[in-house]
Amino acid sequence: DAGITQSPRHKVTETGTPVTLRCHQTENHRYMYWYRQDPGHGLRLIHYSYGVKDTDKGEVSDGYSVSRSKTEDFLLTLESATSSQTSVYFCAISRGGYEQFFGPGTRLTVL
Amino acid sequence: EDKVVQSPLSLVVHEGDTVTLNCSYEVTNFRSLLWYKQEKKAPTFLFMLTSSGIEKKSGRLSSILDKKELFSILNITATQTGDSAVYLCAVGPPTGNQFYFGTGTSLTVIP
Numbered sequence: 001d002a003g004i005t006q007s008p009r010h011k012v013t014e015t016g017t018p019v020t021l022r023c024h025q026t027e028n029h030r031y032m033y034w035y036r037q038d039p040g041h042g043l044r045l046i047h048y049s050y051g052v053k054d055t056d057k058g059e060v061s062d063g064y065s066v067s068r069s070k071t072e073d074f075l076l077t078l079e080s081a082t083s084s085q086t087s088v089y090f091c092a093i094s095r096g097g098y099e100q101f102f103g104p105g106t107r108l109t110v111l
Numbered sequence: 112e113d114k115v116v117q118s119p120l121s122l123v124v125h126e127g128d129t130v131t132l133n134c135s136y137e138v139t140n141f142r143s144l145l146w147y148k149q150e151k152k153a154p155t156f157l158f159m160l161t162s163s164g165i166e167k168k169s170g171r172l173s174s175i176l177d178k179k180e181l182f183s184i185l186n187i188t189a190t191q192t193g194d195s196a197v198y199l200c201a202v203g204p205p206t207g208n209q210f211y212f213g214t215g216t217s218l219t220v221i222p
Contacts, residue, residue, distance in 0.1 A: 042214040102153035
């Protein structure tokens, strides 16, 4: 398995609270991604990074922000969580934009 | 808008059967198509198909890409219960390293 970890693995929070999810890699890959997976929608890209401090939006970026201050860490922040952000969040890494390797996922529930 | 459609949505077969999963796409400036297997956890990479590699095979799994008709198929021969999973197709354009995922095909193999 690619060296990708996500934390926390499970989180329950309340509407309006800030939440930060962490993705950590030991592969030194340049590209990192955050996806959410919901029934009927498959995997949808939230944000991605192509280097330290270089990030860009995906198709469902509203309500989310990201930061990458080190190659190995990519943080996803929900500034004010809403129930519509209840989902499973996957981090992925890639060397050159081709095959992506996924982390174990974080199950987030917003009450 | 870019779009990836997988069919069928779900499939139930008996061990030993052969199955064909479909992925059609409408993605601007297509670069590569990826197949993943997801078993109640993170997706695991199966194949990558590009204009320079339109057919791949690994054991009982094989995949082809038809760039003219904009679709790919994933074949699994002599299915086993361990093949039960959701199979995801993802297509990526040449810039931005963004991949668009289909909603997946859920395969159940009955002993």
